[in-house]
Structure formats: C-alpha cells, structure tokens
Amino acid sequence: MMTVAGLLSGCGKDPAQMSDAELGLNVQQSHGRKVYNIYCLNCHPAYSSHGNKGPGLKKLYQKQYLPSGLTATDDHVMQSIFRGRGMMPRFADQIDQQEMQDLVAYLHTL
Ligand code: HEC
Structure with missing residues (x-):
C-alpha cells in the first residue's frame, strides 16, 4: 500500500532512477x-x-x-533462482542463503 507522501514524492519519476530511500526500502531490501x-x-x-x-x-x-503459471510464492521464486528455469541460468553457486533472503525481500517491493 503506497502512502500519499510516497505517491507525491514518486510522482513522474522512474523508480529505476530512484534511491533506496526514495523507494522506502529497508536495510534488507x-x-x-x-x-x-x-x-x-x-x-x-x-x-x-x-x-x-x-x-x-x-x-x-x-x-x-x-x-x-506457478503460484507466486517464495518457494517457487527461490526454486527458479537456485535451479534456473528455461533460458534462465541457475544461481545456486553465486547467491548464498542470506543474499537470497535479501533478494526475495526486495522482489516483494516490486
Ligand atoms: C540470462 C538472463 C537471465 C538472468 C540473468 C536472470 N533471469 Fe530470471 N528468467 C529469465 C528467463 C528467460 C525466464 C523465463 C524462464 C521460462 O519460464 O522459460 C526467467 C524467469 C524468471 C522468473 C519467473 C519464474 C516463473 O516461475 O515464471 C523469476 C521470478 C526470475 N526469472 C527471477 C530472476 C532473478 C531474481 C534473477 C537474479 C538472481 C534472474 N531471474 C536472473 C532470464 C534470466
């Protein structure tokens, strides 16, 4: 749920260009x-x-x-990241458990 302040400050700005603070991300995110x-x-x-x-x-x-077509759950998302899917490479060797938790926390903000 976006706050009014969030809507105003984010108005017309591309989120990709916004800082973590502007996006309201916590440390983990x-x-x-x-x-x-x-x-x-x-x-x-x-x-x-x-x-x-x-x-x-x-x-x-x-x-x-x-x-x-899988349901949008953390388990399904993490499986694709760890094992890869179709043309997507697997990241089991690059991303550790902590990074995975942080990554998923961020994905929830999208
Ligand atoms: C080389 C390109 C590439 C990279 C890098 C990549 N992906 Fe993907 N990703 C894909 C492709 C292609 C698909 C579609 C796979 C399919 O369903 O055939 C996909 C699918 C997904 C999906 C949807 C899975 C589903 O069940 O539909 C998620 C979520 C996802 N990627 C997240 C990530 C995350 C998070 C990262 C970084 C750790 C990442 N991807 C890195 C190419 C990539």
Whole structure:
C-alpha cells in the first residue's frame, strides 16, 4: 500500500532512477536491490512489465501467478533462482542463503 507522501514524492519519476530511500526500502531490501542489480537486472527490468531476456518483474508478488503459471510464492521464486528455469541460468553457486533472503525481500517491493 503506497502512502500519499510516497505517491507525491514518486510522482513522474522512474523508480529505476530512484534511491533506496526514495523507494522506502529497508536495510534488507536495499541489500536485495544490490544483489538484484548485479545478477538479475540485465535480463529482468525491475519496474517494467516488459521483459528483456526474461520477463519484467514489476508487481511480481502482487499477481497470483508467475510467468510460468506457478503460484507466486517464495518457494517457487527461490526454486527458479537456485535451479534456473528455461533460458534462465541457475544461481545456486553465486547467491548464498542470506543474499537470497535479501533478494526475495526486495522482489516483494516490486
Ligand atoms: C540470462 C538472463 C537471465 C538472468 C540473468 C536472470 N533471469 Fe530470471 N528468467 C529469465 C528467463 C528467460 C525466464 C523465463 C524462464 C521460462 O519460464 O522459460 C526467467 C524467469 C524468471 C522468473 C519467473 C519464474 C516463473 O516461475 O515464471 C523469476 C521470478 C526470475 N526469472 C527471477 C530472476 C532473478 C531474481 C534473477 C537474479 C538472481 C534472474 N531471474 C536472473 C532470464 C534470466
């Protein structure tokens, strides 16, 4: 749920260009954003429904289903990240448990 202040300050601004503070991210979520920007952003625009190499992840958890048709749960999302999916590589060797928790916390803010 966006606050009125959040709407006003975010008005007309591209979220991708906004700072963590402007986005209202907590410490964990902003760590997750860093992980995302390193490993994911190249294929998944965070604040767009239009994909790049992979689907855009805007409102990922606000929709009932993931692009694959699986329900939008942490388990399903983490499985795709750890094991890979289709053309998406697996990240089990690059991302540790803490980074995964931070990443998922950030994905919930999209
Ligand atoms: C090389 C490009 C690439 C990278 C890097 C990448 N992905 Fe993906 N991702 C894809 C593609 C392609 C799909 C669609 C896979 C399919 O369903 O065939 C996808 C699908 C997904 C999905 C949807 C899964 C579903 O069940 O529909 C999520 C969530 C996701 N990626 C998150 C991430 C996250 C988080 C990262 C960073 C850790 C990441 N991806 C890195 C290409 C990528």
